Amino acid sequence: MVAGSATGRPAGDANDEPEGTQAMSEVEVLEAVKPESSPATRGGPNLSATTAPRARVVARDVHVYYGETHALKGIDLDIHKNEVVSFIGPSGCGKSTFLRCINRMNDVIEGCRVTGEITLDGQDIYARELDVVQLRARVGMVFQKPNPFPKSIYDNVAYGPRIHGLAGSKDVLDGIVEGSLKRAGLWNEVKDRLKEPGTGLSGGQQQRLCIARAIAVNPEVILMDEPCSALDPIATARIEELIDELRENFTIVIVTHSMQQAARVSQRTAFFHLGNLVEWGETEQIFTMPNDERTQGYITGRFG
Ligand SMILES: Nc1ncnc2c1ncn2[C@@H]1O[C@H](COP(=O)(O)OP(=O)(O)O)[C@@H](O)[C@H]1O
Ligand SMILES: [Mg+2]
Numbered sequence: 001m002v003a004g005s006a007t008g009r010p011a012g013d014a015n016d017e018p019e020g021t022q023a024m025s026e027v028e029v030l031e032a033v034k035p036e037s038s039p040a041t042r043g044g045p046n047l048s049a050t051t052a053p054r055a056r057v058v059a060r061d062v063h064v065y066y067g068e069t070h071a072l073k074g075i076d077l078d079i080h081k082n083e084v085v086s087f088i089g090p091s092g093c094g095k096s097t098f099l100r101c102i103n104r105m106n107d108v109i110e111g112c113r114v115t116g117e118i119t120l121d122g123q124d125i126y127a128r129e130l131d132v133v134q135l136r137a138r139v140g141m142v143f144q145k146p147n148p149f150p151k152s153i154y155d156n157v158a159y160g161p162r163i164h165g166l167a168g169s170k171d172v173l174d175g176i177v178e179g180s181l182k183r184a185g186l187w188n189e190v191k192d193r194l195k196e197p198g199t200g201l202s203g204g205q206q207q208r209l210c211i212a213r214a215i216a217v218n219p220e221v222i223l224m225d226e227p228c229s230a231l232d233p234i235a236t237a238r239i240e241e242l243i244d245e246l247r248e249n250f251t252i253v254i255v256t257h258s259m260q261q262a263a264r265v266s267q268r269t270a271f272f273h274l275g276n277l278v279e280w281g282e283t284e285q286i287f288t289m290p291n292d293e294r295t296q297g298y299i300t301g302r303f304g
Contacts, residue, residue, distance in 0.1 A: 204235025
């Protein structure tokens with residue numbers, strides 16, 4: 001199974017900027033990973049047997065090449081339903097590249113070649129007959145810089161449902177727009193100005209608008225590539241809260257250069273280094289007892 005290449009770069013992808021890393025103290029890690037979220041330590045029933053998550057995205061032996069550059073080297077990863085997975089690792093290690101494999105955004109990068117297998121709910125997403133437009137509705141994407149269309153707030157959210165024919169009437173479309181803006185935590189701030197341009201909102205509001213736009217087509221998976229790196233701390237906190245709420249309905253994969261953020265929002269974390277997926281597991285375990293010394297080096301700030 002091989003993905004082809006085409007032309008141009010994906011619009012709105014601006015993830016080649018240098019990333020900082022911040023080492024976490026042990027106390028910060030332990031606070032951020034919220035021990036009360038574990039049924040065992042809470043003393044409640046252990047729900048893991050009944051709520052065992054099922055694999056939604058399964059990647060096997062995924063390699064990505066940009067011309068001669070071997071950017072990803074045999075990635076194996078399962079992403080479960082209703083979980084948030086963080087991708088962490090030094091700049092250039094392949095986090096964005098792997099994220100783009102999951103909705104085939106690498107297809108539009110000239111010279112990019114993907115090999116291996118990725119399935120979504122058991123379906124090979126690189127199958128020849130697969131409709132990539134449909135795939136990108138099932139696997140939505142939110143970028144580092146909020147990139148609302150130069151359209152009204154309403155039309156930004158209505159865009160996907162319109163092109164996918166999800167709304168048979170104006171009333172249904174109105175309902176989808178309202179519901180998506182509510183789920184993105186933006187409705188109360190914009191309900192009286194739906195006809196105003198989306199680009200007139202604040203950065204944090206624009207990012208929530210982009211999230212509303214992604215969820216309007218009812219995706220299964222939402223990919224977020226450093227969604228908060230252009231936002232201030234208050235806007236960041238709102239997005240993090242939102243991510244936690246969205247987990248109920250969606251599978252979320254987030255690339256972040258903030259280990260604090262990974263610890264706060266994700267149940268599982270995958271650490272990438274030089275194109276390898278070094279290790280992945282429960283977020284708490286990755287940040288407190290990593291198995292690999294490269295992970296240890298990264299989380300303690302020895303390299304970034
Ligand atoms: N469009 C591209 N064309 C050529 N090389 C690229 C492209 N995008 C990424 N790369 C290369 O692939 C590697 C992984 O990059 P990337 O996935 O952006 O890393 P990260 O998101 O972890 O910072 C880097 O060596 C980078 O230079
Ligand atoms: Mg990146």
